[in-house]
Amino acid sequence: MANETTSSTLSELYTEIIAEALFVAQEASVLRNLVTNYNITGQGKEISVPIYSAVSAAAVAEATDLSNTAVNPTEATFTASEHGVMTTLTDLGASTASRNVAADIGKLFGNAIAKRMDQDIIALFDGFDTIVGTNSTAWTAAKSFEAAAELRAQNLPVNECNMVIHPYIAYDLKANATNSFVNPADARLQNDVMGTGFVGSIAGMNVYESSNIDTLGGVTGDYLFSAFHPSAIGLAMKQDLKIETQRDASLRGTEIVATAVWGEGEIHDAYGVECVADSSIKSP
Numbered sequence: 001m002a003n004e005t006t007s008s009t010l011s012e013l014y015t016e017i018i019a020e021a022l023f024v025a026q027e028a029s030v031l032r033n034l035v036t037n038y039n040i041t042g043q044g045k046e047i048s049v050p051i052y053s054a055v056s057a058a059a060v061a062e063a064t065d066l067s068n069t070a071v072n073p074t075e076a077t078f079t080a081s082e083h084g085v086m087t088t089l090t091d092l093g094a095s096t097a098s099r100n101v102a103a104d105i106g107k108l109f110g111n112a113i114a115k116r117m118d119q120d121i122i123a124l125f126d127g128f129d130t131i132v133g134t135n136s137t138a139w140t141a142a143k144s145f146e147a148a149a150e151l152r153a154q155n156l157p158v159n160e161c162n163m164v165i166h167p168y169i170a171y172d173l174k175a176n177a178t179n180s181f182v183n184p185a186d187a188r189l190q191n192d193v194m195g196t197g198f199v200g201s202i203a204g205m206n207v208y209e210s211s212n213i214d215t216l217g218g219v220t221g222d223y224l225f226s227a228f229h230p231s232a233i234g235l236a237m238k239q240d241l242k243i244e245t246q247r248d249a250s251l252r253g254t255e256i257v258a259t260a261v262w263g264e265g266e267i268h269d270a271y272g273v274e275c276v277a278d279s280s281i282k283s284p
Helices: 007-028 091-096 100-127 141-152 167-176 187-196
Strands: 036-039 046-051 074-079 081-090 162-165 198-202 205-209 222-228 233-248 253-266 272-278
Touching (some): 007 233, 074 233, 100 272, 141 167, 141 222, 167 198
Parallel strands (some): 036 233
C-alpha cells in the first residue's frame, strides 16, 4: 500500500530522531561544559563530592618537626532527578511527512533537554554570596573587571573562569567595550558562537551568551547572571539523553519519549560571583 507505515520506515525515523537529539543536546547546552561534571554510577541516585579547604605551608627550621595539618573535607551532595519530554507521532503523520520530521523532532527534544539543564544550572547563580552590580545600572567593562577581581582574590586562574550573560546584557557590554573583546571576525570564533555561545573574552574571562537567563524577579530588563570558575558548580549525570518509543495501537501512533537524569549544586561558593544589571535596551 502506498501510504503504509512499515516497521523499517519507523525504524529509520527513530534512528534519525535519536542521532539528531543527541547531537543537539550536547551542542545546545552552554553551561554543561562550563561546570565540573561527575557521573553517578551504581544503583543510587546521589553522589557526594569532597570539598577541601586550602592549607598553608610554613617555614621550618633545620631538624625541626613539621606541625600536623588536619585535612577535614566537607561534602557537597548531588541528587539526580528525571527530566523528559514526550510526543506522539501518528502513523498517518509518519507516512506522509518528509524525512525532515525526524530531524525536527530530534532537534526539538535535544533543545528541550539542553535548555532544562542550563536553566537548572543558571538557577544556582542566585546562591553566590559575592554580588557585583545592581538592577538599576547597565553592565560595563569595569563591572566585568570587578567580578574578575573577586575571583582572582580566591587565587583562581582567571583564564579558566567564565562569565555567562544574557544577550541584552552582552549588548551593553559590547557596545561600550568593543575593544575589550577578542576579534569577533575571527572564523574560529564565529564557529564557537554558533556552537557554544562563546562571544569573546574580557578581564581574562571567557564570555558566553545564553537566552536561558531569565529576568530578575520578572522585571523587564533586569537580569541576574554570573562569573565563575568551573569548580564553583557541579553537574552529576546519572543518565544522559535517552530516546525510547512505545507503540499505541488504539491511537495508531507511537509515543516518542526523551529523558535524562541529572542533579546539580554548588561546590565552592567563593568561586562564583552573582552579577546583576539592567539592560539599557529593555528597561521599562
